[in-house]
Amino acid sequence: MIQACIFDLDGVIVDTAHYHFLAWRRLAAELGFELTPEANERLKGVSRMRSLEIILEIGGLQRSREEMDAMATRKNAWFVEYIEAMQAHEIFPGITDLFAKIRQAGMKIGLASSSKNADTVLRKLGIAHHFDAIVDGTMIIHTKPDPEIFLLSASKLGVVPAQCVVFEDAQAGVEAAKRAGMRCVGIGKKEQLGAADIVVAQTGAFDFSALLKF
Ligand code: B16
Ligand code: MG
Numbered sequence: 001m002i003q004a005c006i007f008d009l010d011g012v013i014v015d016t017a018h019y020h021f022l023a024w025r026r027l028a029a030e031l032g033f034e035l036t037p038e039a040n041e042r043l044k045g046v047s048r049m050r051s052l053e054i055i056l057e058i059g060g061l062q063r064s065r066e067e068m069d070a071m072a073t074r075k076n077a078w079f080v081e082y083i084e085a086m087q088a089h090e091i092f093p094g095i096t097d098l099f100a101k102i103r104q105a106g107m108k109i110g111l112a113s114s115s116k117n118a119d120t121v122l123r124k125l126g127i128a129h130h131f132d133a134i135v136d137g138t139m140i141i142h143t144k145p146d147p148e149i150f151l152l153s154a155s156k157l158g159v160v161p162a163q164c165v166v167f168e169d170a171q172a173g174v175e176a177a178k179r180a181g182m183r184c185v186g187i188g189k190k191e192q193l194g195a196a197d198i199v200v201a202q203t204g205a206f207d208f209s210a211l212l213k214f
Contacts, residue, residue: 002183002214003163004132005102006153008045009113009121011169012187012203014091016121017044019082023075024055033059041192045114045170047143048072076117083117086124094204099130101208108132110153112166114143133157144172147180154180165214167203168196183214 011017021040028035039058043051052072056063063071102109111118111134118136122128133156135149142148154161166177169187174196177184185206186193193199197214200206 001163002107002165002211004108004110004154004157004159004165005211006110006112006150006157006164006166006177006182007203008166008168008170008173008187009111009118010115011044012092012167013095013127014086014121014125016083016086016115017169019079020044020051022082023078024051026078027071027075028055028059031055031059031061041171045144045168045172045176047114047137048076048116050143080117080120083120083124086121088124088126091125091127092203094202094206096127096130098203098206098208102211105208105211107211108157108159110157110164111135112149112153113137114140114149144170145175145179147176150177150180150182154182165211167206168193171195 007013010020024043025035042054049072052068099109109131111131114137116137133153135153135156140149140152150166151161154164161181165183165185167185167187168174168177171192174184174186174193178195184196186196186199187203188199190199198210
């Protein structure tokens with residue numbers, strides 16, 4: 001019986017995944033190659049530095065640690081510009097209704113985002129009060145697909161992993177949820193998120209009654 005729903009942030013609650021893509025694409029262009037939407041799937045859910053390592057791998061480039069730090073800082077400044085301009089209405093449709101249904105059913109709600117900017121996004125959307133526990137990129141050592149972020153969320157929520165369901169848009173996030181021993185709702189396309197228990201195109205399209213069948 002599910003006792004808690006744990007939500008990823010970027011790409012699940014709001015389309016900040018697109019802002020990450022725009023910022024990484026801009027950096028790739030500066031480095032002299034194009035970042036395609038397909039290649040971008042590998043960047044979703046993983047930390048900023050891991051994303052940069054993947055970008056350099058895609059471009060067949062090598063850079064020193066100092067150069068990488070400077071590039072990650074530049075990408076983050078562009079991303080922060082996007083999210084500072086974000087409006088509360090950019091939250092995906094159906095999210096607050098889904099939160100209300102979860103609450104009515106007596107379940108807890110957690111947030112598990114790899115982002116170190118999660119606080120800013122939550123503040124812009126005005127939704128931090130919905131969560132019983134928040135875990136972000138500043139609180140973990142190992143990035144998704146490591147299960148650390150979800151195991152920490154479950155422990156903060158006071159629920160065992162087998163009683164949790166994770167909502168994730170990233171391949172790395174689905175893998176992390178399964179490695180944590182949790183159920184997973186994939187947000188996106190089946191071809192990319194086939195390892196999830198169910199895949200829906202958007203979080204708001206998830207049929208709450210499906211939770212009761214898990
Ligand atoms: P930052 P999520 C993740 O957030 C993003 O999916 C991923 O693309 C990004 O690299 C990561 O956060 C780190 O973000 O650079 O803001 O610390 O999907 O786990 O909410
Ligand atoms: Mg995500």
